[in-house]
Amino acid sequence: MNMDPSKAKVPPMKDLTIDNITENTIRINSQSSDARLTYVLERLVTHMHDFARETRLSTKEWMVAIQFLTAVGQICSDVRQEFILLSDILGLSLLVDSIDHPKPAHSTEGSVLGPFHSHEAEDMAHGDAMSHDPNGEPCLVICTIKDSHGNPIPDVKIDIWETDSSGHYDVQYADREGPDGRCVIRSDQDGNFWFKAIKPVPYPIPHDGPVGKLLEKLHRHPFRPAHMHFMFEKPGYDHLITALYVRGDPYETSDAVFGVKNSLLVDFHPADKMVAKEYDVAVGSAVLEHDFVLVSEKEASDLRAEKSRKALEALGRKVKLIEGLPVPDVD
Amino acid sequence: MNMDPSKAKVPPMKDLTIDNITENTIRINSQSSDARLTYVLERLVTHMHDFARETRLSTKEWMVAIQFLTAVGQICSDVRQEFILLSDILGLSLLVDSIDHPKPAHSTEGSVLGPFHSHEAEDMAHGDAMSHDPNGEPCLVICTIKDSHGNPIPDVKIDIWETDSSGHYDVQYADREGPDGRCVIRSDQDGNFWFKAIKPVPYPIPHDGPVGKLLEKLHRHPFRPAHMHFMFEKPGYDHLITALYVRGDPYETSDAVFGVKNSLLVDFHPADKMVAKEYDVAVGSAVLEHDFVLVSEKEASDLRAEKSRKALEALGRKVKLIEGLPVPDVD
Numbered sequence: 279m280n281m282d283p284s285k286a287k288v289p290p291m292k293d294l295t296i297d298n299i300t301e302n303t304i305r306i307n308s309q310s311s312d313a314r315l316t317y318v319l320e321r322l323v324t325h326m327h328d329f330a331r332e333t334r335l336s337t338k339e340w341m342v343a344i345q346f347l348t349a350v351g352q353i354c355s356d357v358r359q360e361f362i363l364l365s366d367i368l369g370l371s372l373l374v375d376s377i378d379h380p381k382p383a384h385s386t387e388g389s390v391l392g393p394f395h396s397h398e399a400e401d402m403a404h405g406d407a408m409s410h411d412p413n414g415e416p417c418l419v420i421c422t423i424k425d426s427h428g429n430p431i432p433d434v435k436i437d438i439w440e441t442d443s444s445g446h447y448d449v450q451y452a453d454r455e456g457p458d459g460r461c462v463i464r465s466d467q468d469g470n471f472w473f474k475a476i477k478p479v480p481y482p483i484p485h486d487g488p489v490g491k492l493l494e495k496l497h498r499h500p501f502r503p504a505h506m507h508f509m510f511e512k513p514g515y516d517h518l519i520t521a522l523y524v525r526g527d528p529y530e531t532s533d534a535v536f537g538v539k540n541s542l543l544v545d546f547h548p549a550d551k552m553v554a555k556e557y558d559v560a561v562g563s564a565v566l567e568h569d570f571v572l573v574s575e576k577e578a579s580d581l582r583a584e585k586s587r588k589a590l591e592a593l594g595r596k597v598k599l600i601e602g603l604p605v606p607d608v609d
Numbered sequence: 610m611n612m613d614p615s616k617a618k619v620p621p622m623k624d625l626t627i628d629n630i631t632e633n634t635i636r637i638n639s640q641s642s643d644a645r646l647t648y649v650l651e652r653l654v655t656h657m658h659d660f661a662r663e664t665r666l667s668t669k670e671w672m673v674a675i676q677f678l679t680a681v682g683q684i685c686s687d688v689r690q691e692f693i694l695l696s697d698i699l700g701l702s703l704l705v706d707s708i709d710h711p712k713p714a715h716s717t718e719g720s721v722l723g724p725f726h727s728h729e730a731e732d733m734a735h736g737d738a739m740s741h742d743p744n745g746e747p748c749l750v751i752c753t754i755k756d757s758h759g760n761p762i763p764d765v766k767i768d769i770w771e772t773d774s775s776g777h778y779d780v781q782y783a784d785r786e787g788p789d790g791r792c793v794i795r796s797d798q799d800g801n802f803w804f805k806a807i808k809p810v811p812y813p814i815p816h817d818g819p820v821g822k823l824l825e826k827l828h829r830h831p832f833r834p835a836h837m838h839f840m841f842e843k844p845g846y847d848h849l850i851t852a853l854y855v856r857g858d859p860y861e862t863s864d865a866v867f868g869v870k871n872s873l874l875v876d877f878h879p880a881d882k883m884v885a886k887e888y889d890v891a892v893g894s895a896v897l898e899h900d901f902v903l904v905s906e907k908e909a910s911d912l913r914a915e916k917s918r919k920a921l922e923a924l925g926r927k928v929k930l931i932e933g934l935p936v937p938d939v940d
Contacts, residue, residue: 291864318664330701
């Protein structure tokens with residue numbers, strides 16, 4: 279750490295005011311050689327300061343915010359991520375996913391990751407049951423994965439997770455014995471995968487903590503419509519985090535975390551004799567079929583770069599991409 | 610909590626994108642009758658989303674931020690406030706103080722509160738010693754408090770706190786027995802107060818946590834120039850949080866938390882015989898004399914309202930003040 283003030287390449291800083299604190303903070307934050315870090319901090323400080331100036335934020339309100347953020351941090355644990363929840367209910371999570379994973383027409387849209395993905399899910403074979411909740415309504419899920427040219431994609435790693443029939447993820451139970459309601463599965467040579475689960479139910483996001491109190495102050499309900507999470511990974515393809523939403527859910531148009539998209543709404547239909555026999559399920563039991571379309575890394579990064587360029591040009595700055603992320607081009 | 614979606618006064622929300630997520634998040638956050646909360650959230654969401662759009666924030670960077678904020682929250686304790694530290698090094702604390710406590714010419718300027726004020730300081734009589742560090746260089750501090758018309762203000766409650774000679778506040782010692790280096794004192798009938806302390810030394814803010822790591826990444830040193838904190842309270846007067854800075858400190862122009870102002874720089878002089886006798890100190894020992902000027906609540910609130918009005922008008926919004934804080938006037 280450079281602790282020698284004589285080596286600081288910044289001008290003397292004294293008498294900082296409402297009007298000059300921002301440029302000076304940006305200047306003192308611009309000493310590293312990491313152009314991306316410098317740019318991100320520049321925008322962060324600009325927006326944080328403008329927020330305070332435009333609201334005329336009071337010391338009392340600032341202290342409420344300090345205490346709120348502290349409480350959000352303190353309630354986090356190995357199995358609870360309240361900052362992700364906060365980002366989710368403020369629309370930031372959905373926004374970041376949309377920016378980082380732009381989708382060409384006809385590819386599967388993204389949705390929010392949420393705070394309940396876990397890395398302890400077990401590998402499963404096609405046809406296995408990922409949920410063992412006896413109170414859940416059984417369902418069969420049959421999917422395909424294709425690229426944007428319609429070719430099947432084999433050997434994609436798929437993370438799937440959902441709540442039990444009471445609307446809780448496994449990690450929300452202090453006394454759980456192991457993972458349930460989640461699995462990792464791989465697509466076969468024809469880009470297919472299928473598994474048994476339970477029909478998703480709507481549920482409230484955890485609202486016994488600071489984020490729940492904020493929702494209450496804002497007169498917002500904490501519910502998410504019934505959905506099942508999916509995450510797709512394969513080298514050469516853009517990472518896809520999404521979810522399928524049960525059409526007609528009472529919270530379909532007021533999801534607490536803004537995840538619902540028309541293209542992600544799905545319907546269950548009853549299994550006919552052929553499906554029942556092929557997949558070893560009861561005739562008439564619920565079946566969901568869905569086709570996912572992944573975009574290649576190149577398609578995604580080209581689209582991302584194009585949108586980055588436009589966004590920075592709109593800010594009046596020439597852009598340069600470093601590892602795919604924009605920084606102002608000062609040369 | 611309103612959990613009935615049929616009662617939500619917001620339009621259906623689905624298919625949210627980079628371009629419409631902000632207005633929709635603002636809309637769902639606008640259901641409470643608290644106009645100030647609605648306005649603060651509107652600006653918060655706007656700036657947070659613009660920040661993500663302008664940086665093209667990646668999912669990976671977002672996750673780094675989530676983990677950083679979580680670590681900041683988790684290191685907080687009864688005696689450590691890392692979020693205040695974060696606000697301090699980003700210039701937000703200085704800015705909020707400047708907004709909330711505008712100062713007319715010739716009144717004492719404010720400075721940052723910092724994370725080390727504590728409510729366990731003991732009441733002290735004039736002339737008492739607030740620091741018992743045998744390694745500190747003793748000093749005598751003699752002050753007056755006047756209003757903006759030059760009249761002395763009696764019975765002001767003054768909180769004073771400083772580090773020991775090694776640059777640590779009492780609360781930073783796990784094994785401390787009680788408060789030291791801090792006190793509460795009251796001005797006498799002529800607006801005077803005086804006490805014994807030690808000459809302040811420069812010190813690094815706590816940099817073994819996430820904020821220290823951020824400073825390191827930014828190639829910033831964590832030092833504050835030598836200073837002594839003061840906080841003034843009396844009904845009818847604007848709350849004043851400030852500090853006096855020792856002129857000529859090596860960190861005078863690069864304070865890690867942006868607190869230094871020319872008007873707050875002070876010099877020590879050696880006690881002459883008269884002072885030595887009157888205050889029971891050694892001839893030649895260090896003396897600091899300073900005159901503070903408090904503004905009345907009315908002066909401060911008038912100035913605050915005027916500046917609020919201008920700031921909101923610059924945003925193109927008519928303003929209404931609720932309990933002194935601005936909200937857009939939509940009537």
